[in-house]
Amino acid sequence: MMSSSLLAQGEVNRAIDAQGKKYYTPPTRMAVNRGLKYLAERQHADGSFGSGSTFNQNVAVTALCGMAFLADGNTPGRGKYGRQVQKTVDFILASCKPSGYIIAPESISHGPMYGHGFATLFLAEVYGMTRSKDVRAKLEKAVEMIVKSQNAKGGWRYTPESKDADLSVTVCQIMALRAARNCGIFVSKEVIDRCIDYVKNSQNADGGFRYQIVRQGKSEFPRSAAGVVALYSAGIYEGKEIEDGLAYLARHLPNQRYFRGSHYYYGQYYAVQAMWQAGAEYWESWYPAIRDELVSSQMTSGSWRPDSSNCVEYSTAMSCIVLQIPRNNIPIFQR
Numbered sequence: 144m145m146s147s148s149l150l151a152q153g154e155v156n157r158a159i160d161a162q163g164k165k166y167y168t169p170p171t172r173m174a175v176n177r178g179l180k181y182l183a184e185r186q187h188a189d190g191s192f193g194s195g196s197t198f199n200q201n202v203a204v205t206a207l208c209g210m211a212f213l214a215d216g217n218t219p220g221r222g223k224y225g226r227q228v229q230k231t232v233d234f235i236l237a238s239c240k241p242s243g244y245i246i247a248p249e250s251i252s253h254g255p256m257y258g259h260g261f262a263t264l265f266l267a268e269v270y271g272m273t274r275s276k277d278v279r280a281k282l283e284k285a286v287e288m289i290v291k292s293q294n295a296k297g298g299w300r301y302t303p304e305s306k307d308a309d310l311s312v313t314v315c316q317i318m319a320l321r322a323a324r325n326c327g328i329f330v331s332k333e334v335i336d337r338c339i340d341y342v343k344n345s346q347n348a349d350g351g352f353r354y355q356i357v358r359q360g361k362s363e364f365p366r367s368a369a370g371v372v373a374l375y376s377a378g379i380y381e382g383k384e385i386e387d388g389l390a391y392l393a394r395h396l397p398n399q400r401y402f403r404g405s406h407y408y409y410g411q412y413y414a415v416q417a418m419w420q421a422g423a424e425y426w427e428s429w430y431p432a433i434r435d436e437l438v439s440s441q442m443t444s445g446s447w448r449p450d451s452s453n454c455v456e457y458s459t460a461m462s463c464i465v466l467q468i469p470r471n472n473i474p475i476f477q478r
Contacts, residue, residue, distance in 0.1 A: 166430050166469045174438045177445035178463040179215055182208050183227050185456055190234030191247070198454040200249050202238055202258035205231055206265035207460040213265075214467040214476075218272045232269055235262050236281055243284030244303065254301040256292075260315030263289065267322035268473055279328075286323045289316050290334050296344075296356065297337030309355045310345045313338065314369040314376075314413070321376040322475045335377055342373045343384055350387030364395045365410030371417040376475075380420070389421050397433040405452045408461035411437075415465045416476060430469065437462050 186192055192208040193201035209231035212224045219229040238247045245262040246255050263285040270278045292299060298308025299316045317338050320330045344356045351362020352370035371388040379385060392414055411433055418429040441447055441462070449458040471477050 166434065167467075168434075170438055171434055171466055174441050175215065175463050175466050177441065178447070178459050178466075179211060179224060181445035182211060182456060182459055182463070183224055186227055186230060189237075190230030190232075192231075192456045192460075194454045194456060198457065200247050201454075202235065202245055202247050202255075203261040204454060204457045204460070205234055206258070206261040207464070208456055209235070209265050210261075210268065210473065211460040211463040211467075213268055213272075214464055214470060214472050216470075216472050219269060219275075228269075231265075232278070235266060236277065238262070239281040239285065241284075243281075243286075243288030245281075245285055254312060256299055256301055256303065256312050257315055259285065259288070259303075260299075260312070260319045263319035264315075264322045264475065267319065267326050267328070268475060270328075271322075271326035271474055282323060283328060286320065286328050286330065289319060290330065293334060293337060297339075297341035298356075307355070307357065308341065310342065310352055310366050310370055310373075311354070313341055314366075314373040317342075317373045317376045318475060325474050339374070339377045339379060342370055342377070345370060346384055346388065350389075350391030352388070362391065364392070365406040365413070367391055368410050368413035368417055372413045372420075375417065375420045385421075389417065389425060392417060393425065393429075396428065398436045405450050407450045408447075408453070408458050408465075411465050412461045415468050419468050419476065420478060434466060437466055 182192065185194070187200060189200070191200040191205045193199050193204040198204055209228060212228045212231070215224065216222055217224040217228050219225060219232050235245060239245050245259045263282065266278055266282045266285065269275070270282050288303060289299070292303035294300070294306055294308050296308055298310070298313040300308050300312055320334065324330050341356065345352045347353055347362045349362050351367035353360035353362060354366060367388060371385065371392060374384055374388070397411065415430065415433055418425040437447065446455050447458040447462040449455045468476055
């Protein structure tokens with residue numbers, strides 16, 4: 144006989160599925176299908192993604208494209224884009240150095256720890272789906288490298304050797320560590336506690352987050368969305384920091400022409416995760432707004448126009464991930 148707790152969990156899962164079906168409309172599904180088709184056609188022979196002089200064969204962009212395919216229900220070798228996912232895994236694994244650092248020398252952009260964080264996150268999700276021994280071995284080394292490069296204040300910066308930190312890179316590493324823990328890779332509580340301290344110390348009085356705790360910078364929407372997600376990823380689901388952060392984000396509702404800055408897709412990637420975790424009160428106004436904004440701004444090619452800080456593969460992958468959050472296919476994004 145099924146226990147009451149399992150019955151309750153089943154009811155929650157069905158509620159999430161129903162909510163996903165409600166919000167993931169036919170036009171949304173069509174937009175995602177077109178976006179994924181575009182990405183599949185842009186994958187390089189070595190499995191990487193990215194374009195231009197800065198982002199060609201970029202580890203972060205490649206990992207995010209892989210995440211967009213995973214969100215559609217594809218896994219390595221299985222599904223409509225199973226081949227593309229497997230090639231993505233192969234490229235990321237080939238980019239893993241003996242130290243655990245995931246980096247492609249052919250495309251070292253500003254802040255390679257971003258690439259390492261997103262790539263580690265991707266490998267964690269793949270490992271959770273496949274239990275591949277090869278993936279686990281590289282994943283463990285990547286996690287070890289993140290842990291070793293945490294600075295005294297609990298954060299991370301552009302390179303593993305850096306002594307300072309910033310919120311943006313720190314959030315990327317926290318999500319990677321959370322994904323790794325979810326699939327059974329050990330990460331000590333001390334590391335997570337230091338992460339939490341760094342993020343909380345980065346919050347301003349208005350509920351938003353500044354770039355670095357060493358200077359009194361103003362709040363900005365993209366990193367504030369990332370800050371709220373960092374707290375959720377570290378296991379903080381309620382409290383003043385969460386409440387103030389969500390209130391700050393709620394003042395930046397999509398489709399209001401308020402924020403279309405250079406980190407637009409980055410901000411929306413984290414904001415939609417924050418609102419999904421926050422529940423109906425925030426989600427029911429946020430997701431339809433960003434969904435309609437992205438569906439209406441998709442180009443005829445199936446891609447999304449990049450902002451000034453990245454390439455078209457990045458903007459398209461991020462848009463596909465945002466639109467697919469209510470499908471609940473990837474553990475790191477699940478409630």
